Amino acid sequence: MIRTAFAVLCLLLMTSPGAWAHQSSTSFLHIQVAPASPPDYTAQWRASLIDVALAIGLDQNGDNAITWGEVLARHPAIVAYLQSRMTFQRQGQACRVTLDLPQLDGRQDIYLVQPMSLQCASTGTLDVQYSPLFDINTAHKGMIRFSTPQSHRIALVNDPQTHVSFAGTPRSAWQVFGDFVHSGMAHIAIGYDHLLFLLALLLPSVLHSHQGRWQVRRGFQPVLVDVLTIVTCFTLTHSLSLMAASQHWLTPSPVLVETVIAASVVVAGGLLFFPTFHRYRWVLALVFGFIHGFGFAGLLSEQSTGAEALWLVALGFNVGIEIGQILIVLMVLPLLYLTGGHRWYRRYCLPTGAMVLMVTGALWTLERWAV
Numbered sequence: 001m002i003r004t005a006f007a008v009l010c011l012l013l014m015t016s017p018g019a020w021a022h023q024s025s026t027s028f029l030h031i032q033v034a035p036a037s038p039p040d041y042t043a044q045w046r047a048s049l050i051d052v053a054l055a056i057g058l059d060q061n062g063d064n065a066i067t068w069g070e071v072l073a074r075h076p077a078i079v080a081y082l083q084s085r086m087t088f089q090r091q092g093q094a095c096r097v098t099l100d101l102p103q104l105d106g107r108q109d110i111y112l113v114q115p116m117s118l119q120c121a122s123t124g125t126l127d128v129q130y131s132p133l134f135d136i137n138t139a140h141k142g143m144i145r146f147s148t149p150q151s152h153r154i155a156l157v158n159d160p161q162t163h164v165s166f167a168g169t170p171r172s173a174w175q176v177f178g179d180f181v182h183s184g185m186a187h188i189a190i191g192y193d194h195l196l197f198l199l200a201l202l203l204p205s206v207l208h209s210h211q212g213r214w215q216v217r218r219g220f221q222p223v224l225v226d227v228l229t230i231v232t233c234f235t236l237t238h239s240l241s242l243m244a245a246s247q248h249w250l251t252p253s254p255v256l257v258e259t260v261i262a263a264s265v266v267v268a269g270g271l272l273f274f275p276t277f278h279r280y281r282w283v284l285a286l287v288f289g290f291i292h293g294f295g296f297a298g299l300l301s302e303q304s305t306g307a308e309a310l311w312l313v314a315l316g317f318n319v320g321i322e323i324g325q326i327l328i329v330l331m332v333l334p335l336l337y338l339t340g341g342h343r344w345y346r347r348y349c350l351p352t353g354a355m356v357l358m359v360t361g362a363l364w365t366l367e368r369w370a371v
Helices: 002-013 049-056 068-073 075-085 173-190 192-206 220-246 254-273 275-303 310-339 343-369
Strands: 026-033 041-048 086-090 096-099 103-105 111-119 126-130 141-147 152-158 163-166 207-210 213-216
Touching: 026 126, 041 049, 049 075, 049 111, 068 075, 075 086, 075 096, 075 111, 126 141, 141 173, 152 163, 152 173, 173 192, 173 310, 192 207, 192 220, 192 254, 192 275, 192 310, 192 343, 207 275, 220 275, 220 310, 254 275, 254 343, 275 310
Parallel strands: 026 141
Antiparallel strands: 026 041, 041 111, 086 126, 096 111, 103 111, 126 163, 141 152, 207 213
C-alpha cells in the first residue's frame, strides 16, 4: 500500500513540465446569439497556437518560428480541420458554418482566435459535436460556453465525450449560480499553475523544520492543521481578489498577473530546499493567493455575458473553485501522509518535486513574460 502511494506521488511530481503547460491542452469555444439576426449564432474558437501548429503544421519553412504570414497561408487548412471536427445541428439539420479570418490573442499564452458564424434552424436544441485537437492529445479538453440574453451554460468536453446539447431556455438565478459552480470546478481542474503552486505548499505539510533539517511530523492532527492553514490562507486572498476583479474594482494587466503566477510556482518550489522557511508558507499562500485570484477572474470575465448579476456569477465561480480545491486536497493528503514518514520522501521525492516545480514555473515565466 505504502509503496503504491509512493509510486503514485513520485509519478505526479516527475511528470514532464510540458504536460503541465498552462491550459495548452485546453481549447475554448464561445457560442452566442447573433444580436442582429437571431436565431443565428456567432462563435469564437480559441486554442494555443502551439497546439494548432502541431495539428495542422504552420511552420512551412521549418525554421522553428511561426509568422503571421504562415498562419494566413494555412488558413484554408485550419478551416478544413475545424469543419471536420466541429459540427452544429438544430432539429436534426446541420447549421451552415462560415469561418472568418483568424486573429491572435496574446494576453496570456499565444492563442489563435477563429471567429465564425452559424446559420441554424429557427427553434430547438443546439447540438454540438466537438473534437478539435483530440487527435494530437488524448488528454485535451474543450470548454464550450453557450450564451443567450436569458441564459448562460458551460460544458467541458473530452475524448470520448465530445457531444453536448444546449437548450437555450431562460434559467433561474440558482441555475446560473450552479452553472458557474460547475465552471469554477472545471477551471481549477485545468488550471495547472494554480494546482502546482498549491501542491508546492502542501508537499512539506507532513514535515517540520528542526535545526535547519526536515523532520517527520508525528500524528495526523498536526498535518491536517497545517494543510487547513495553507488552504484557508490561499482561499481567503484569492477570493478577495476574484471578487474585486469581477466587480471591476481592480484590473491589473493579464500578462503581469499570469507571469507572477508562474513565478509563484518557482518561489514555492525553491523554498522546499530551505526547511527554515517552512513555517512561513502561509505568508506565500496569502500574498500569491491574492495574485492567483486575478488569474481566476481572467477566465471568469470571458465567461460572463453581462446578463447575470456579477456578484452571483463571481460567488458561484468561487464556490466551484473551492469545491475543486477540496477534492484535490482530499486526493493528495492521504498520499502525503502515507509517504511523508519515510526517509526516501525527504531524500528523493521532495527535492525531485522541487526541481520539477522550479523548472516548470521558470519555463512558464519566460514564456508569459515574452508575450
